[in-house]
Amino acid sequence: MINKLIAQTLPYFPKKFVWIFSKKYIAGETIEEAILASKQLNDKNITVTIDLLGEFIKNIDEARENKNDYLKIIEHFEKNNIKGNYSLKPTSFGLLIDKDICFKYILEIVAKAAEHNNFVRVDMEDSSCVDLEIELYRKLKAEYPKNVGLVVQAYLKRTPSDLEKLMDLHSDEFPLNYRLCKGIYVEPKEIAFKDPAKVNEMYLKNLEYLLTNKVFVGIATHDKKLIEGAYEIINKHNIPKEQFEFQMLYGVTPDLRKSIIDKAYSMRVYVPYGKEWFGYSTRRLKENPKMASHIIKSLFVRG
Ligand SMILES: Cc1cc2nc3c(=O)[nH]c(=O)nc-3n(C[C@H](O)[C@H](O)[C@H](O)COP(=O)(O)OP(=O)(O)OC[C@H]3O[C@@H](n4cnc5c(N)ncnc54)[C@H](O)[C@@H]3O)c2cc1C
Numbered sequence: 489m490i491n492k493l494i495a496q497t498l499p500y501f502p503k504k505f506v507w508i509f510s511k512k513y514i515a516g517e518t519i520e521e522a523i524l525a526s527k528q529l530n531d532k533n534i535t536v537t538i539d540l541l542g543e544f545i546k547n548i549d550e551a552r553e554n555k556n557d558y559l560k561i562i563e564h565f566e567k568n569n570i571k572g573n574y575s576l577k578p579t580s581f582g583l584l585i586d587k588d589i590c591f592k593y594i595l596e597i598v599a600k601a602a603e604h605n606n607f608v609r610v611d612m613e614d615s616s617c618v619d620l621e622i623e624l625y626r627k628l629k630a631e632y633p634k635n636v637g638l639v640v641q642a643y644l645k646r647t648p649s650d651l652e653k654l655m656d657l658h659s660d661e662f663p664l665n666y667r668l669c670k671g672i673y674v675e676p677k678e679i680a681f682k683d684p685a686k687v688n689e690m691y692l693k694n695l696e697y698l699l700t701n702k703v704f705v706g707i708a709t710h711d712k713k714l715i716e717g718a719y720e721i722i723n724k725h726n727i728p729k730e731q732f733e734f735q736m737l738y739g740v741t742p743d744l745r746k747s748i749i750d751k752a753y754s755m756r757v758y759v760p761y762g763k764e765w766f767g768y769s770t771r772r773l774k775e776n777p778k779m780a781s782h783i784i785k786s787l788f789v790r791g
Pocket of ligand 1: 610611612613639641667669670671672673708709710711712735736737740741757758788
């Protein structure tokens with residue numbers, strides 16, 4: 489009840505107050521704050537992936553602005569020698585408005601990252617975007633085979649088949665590079681597993697398939713059971729450390745994160761920042777007062 493009341497009234501509170509709830513999960517509003525947060529993580533032997541928070545875009549001009557923002561981010565982060573790469577959501581670049589322009593803009597971003605021998609991760613959005621994002625990834629990988637990766641979601645029933653089909657892009661020279669996550673959107677039961685145990689089973693099944701096929705995997709989860717399952721798969725198949733990394737969201741389960749680093753495994757943290765944090769946080773809190781998890785959800789759900 490109290491959570492619900494807070495969530496409903498929070499949008500009317502001063503921004504500074506809402507920030508108290510959000511700041512644990514968001515690196516700040518400005519590039520400088522994101523750079524500082526990234527440096528602090530780098531100092532703990534953690535690499536980062538930077539995400540600029542964005543609102544649902546209404547026209548292609550906004551997509552161009554987002555593209556220009558990302559080009560600036562890359563310049564700043566490279567100049568500051570941040571150990572990290574870049575994550576983006578294709579809908580912020582017009583995927584659902586004009587997929588060709590979206591491709592052109594993201595290609596520019598990947599080209600910029602490639603100039604610095606760096607890498608761009610295409611986040612996976614809701615199920616209406618999956619075909620488009622796979623197509624986009626295929627086209628980007630054809631142009632920049634080393635510098636782009638995709639996210640795959642274990643809760644989608646189609647994922648094992650997508651992974652098999654995408655193996656045609658894989659080679660020893662240019663291995664596929666995925667982030668494997670559970671998936672955060674609310675999807676119908678016809679297309680997504682709803683039972684948490686089934687999602688976990690599929691997560692580990694997909695992980696074993698990818699690792700034994702020499703695909704690079706960002707193992708993105710805060711679920712202890714999945715992390716233990718990942719250790720088992722890694723040990724069972726003697727998977728080399730260069731073929732995977734663990735990934736977590738900024739501010740979530742720092743103790744578990746440390747326990748993984750202590751085992752000398754690579755860790756990357758997803759660092760979201762930007763002026764749009766307020767709209768995101770308050771809208772999600774209003775929808776569902778499960779505070780923290782919904783601020784986190786808001787990092788991935790557009791509009
Ligand atoms: C690096 C990264 C990138 C991601 N990219 C995408 C993407 O592109 N597309 C997409 O659909 N989804 C993405 N996700 C979200 C993902 O799909 C899951 O929804 C999210 O990670 C929660 O699942 P989980 O595996 O952590 O397990 P959960 O079962 O949700 O959480 C496991 C445990 O972690 C702890 N925990 C989780 N959240 C919190 C919290 N807020 N505060 C404190 N403890 C917490 C709790 O102890 C919980 O029991 C990403 C996640 C990560 C880590």
